[in-house]
Amino acid sequence: MHAVRLYAFGPAENLTYEETEDPVPGPGEVRIAVAAAGVHLLDTALREGQQGPLPEPPVLPTVPGREVAGVVDGLGDGVDGAWLGKRVVAHLGFAPGGYAELAVTGAERLHEIPESLDFAEAVAMIGTGRTALGVAQFAEPGPDSVVVVPAAAGGIGTLLVQYAKNAGATVIGLAGGPEKTAWVRAAGADLAVDYTDSTWPAKVRAHLGHGEGHGEGHGEGHATIVYDGVGGEVAREAVALLGPGGRHLVFGWSAEGIGEGRQGYFAEDVSESVLGPAMLQRAGGLRALELRALTEAAEGRLRPAVTRFPLAEAAAAHRALERRGTIGKVVLEP
Numbered sequence: 001m002h003a004v005r006l007y008a009f010g011p012a013e014n015l016t017y018e019e020t021e022d023p024v025p026g027p028g029e030v031r032i033a034v035a036a037a038g039v040h041l042l043d044t045a046l047r048e049g050q051q052g053p054l055p056e057p058p059v060l061p062t063v064p065g066r067e068v069a070g071v072v073d074g075l076g077d078g079v080d081g082a083w084l085g086k087r088v089v090a091h092l093g094f095a096p097g098g099y100a101e102l103a104v105t106g107a108e109r110l111h112e113i114p115e116s117l118d119f120a121e122a123v124a125m126i127g128t129g130r131t132a133l134g135v136a137q138f139a140e141p142g143p144d145s146v147v148v149v150p151a152a153a154g155g156i157g158t159l160l161v162q163y164a165k166n167a168g169a170t171v172i173g174l175a176g177g178p179e180k181t182a183w184v185r186a187a188g189a190d191l192a193v194d195y196t197d198s199t200w201p202a203k204v205r206a207h208l209g210h211g212e213g214h215g216e217g218h219g220e221g222h223a224t225i226v227y228d229g230v231g232g233e234v235a236r237e238a239v240a241l242l243g244p245g246g247r248h249l250v251f252g253w254s255a256e257g258i259g260e261g262r263q264g265y266f267a268e269d270v271s272e273s274v275l276g277p278a279m280l281q282r283a284g285g286l287r288a289l290e291l292r293a294l295t296e297a298a299e300g301r302l303r304p305a306v307t308r309f310p311l312a313e314a315a316a317a318h319r320a321l322e323r324r325g326t327i328g329k330v331v332l333e334p
Helices: 041-047 119-136 155-166 178-186 200-210 232-239 277-283 286-298 311-322
Strands: 002-006 015-019 029-039 067-075 087-091 102-106 146-149 170-175 191-194 223-228 242-250 271-273 306-310 329-333
Touching: 002 311, 015 311, 029 087, 029 119, 029 311, 041 311, 067 102, 067 119, 087 119, 119 155, 119 277, 119 286, 119 306, 119 329, 146 155, 155 170, 155 178, 155 223, 170 178, 170 200, 178 191, 191 200, 223 232, 232 242, 277 286, 306 311, 311 329
Parallel strands: 146 170, 146 223, 170 191, 223 242, 242 271, 306 329
Antiparallel strands: 002 015, 029 067, 029 102, 029 329, 067 087
């Protein structure tokens, strides 16, 4: 098979597309002929040798990637034969191996892909989708909500915009540049604002202060929820839009690097980090969240955005993600 391997920590150019041995599924495992592999911002940090939320940095050499979708083409001992030939998607957990034509994982991680979803959409929902729904459950929007989504053209942000609109909320989406703001507007945001324009907070306040039909209290120019995976100055400006009782839910720090900028970042009595065990406990476990995400997409309530790259161009995918040149979930296709 062909795979993308990393032999030394460093820039995207260190990702090498090469031919390697086919993996063999062990007891309780299946092998998937990969049709789509997810690329996460965390992958770029791990590639550079950072640890992020993992127990330790990757052991080199490694095949990066932890989200795959495709067709089961091999079974290890003890696996139900009904899985053979099924269209499936799986999050590999802390185990790497996704950037490849073939990947092995435990059968307990598999979800059959609904017929209405393609492989790339399924990959987007198994990781990014489950996170979006996990974040939203901490502050469920409703018709009286005014929701601000920084990085609204990203994989999670796009889904949060749609989720809040489905709940009847007024949604303000922040994105960098005209192409991304146009996408956010098409995704359903009531206002899509370019955060590279320093006047964007004033534009949001003007919209909330003079818009019609936003619900009682929305004319005060206040947001009620900020779903924040960005951090940095954009997040601080967004938090300043919150009114009394507003919620700032933090699930990432991409503007300041993975895991950086935490000290002094949270606004007193407003902000809370929603990553970790609390998310899973509230959702009823990881598989419950994954299943819900896949169902929301299969039934058309959420539509993941996807930017696709050939597997052989994994380095280009990393570079595009790092410079914020992508929309939605980045996916590699063999």
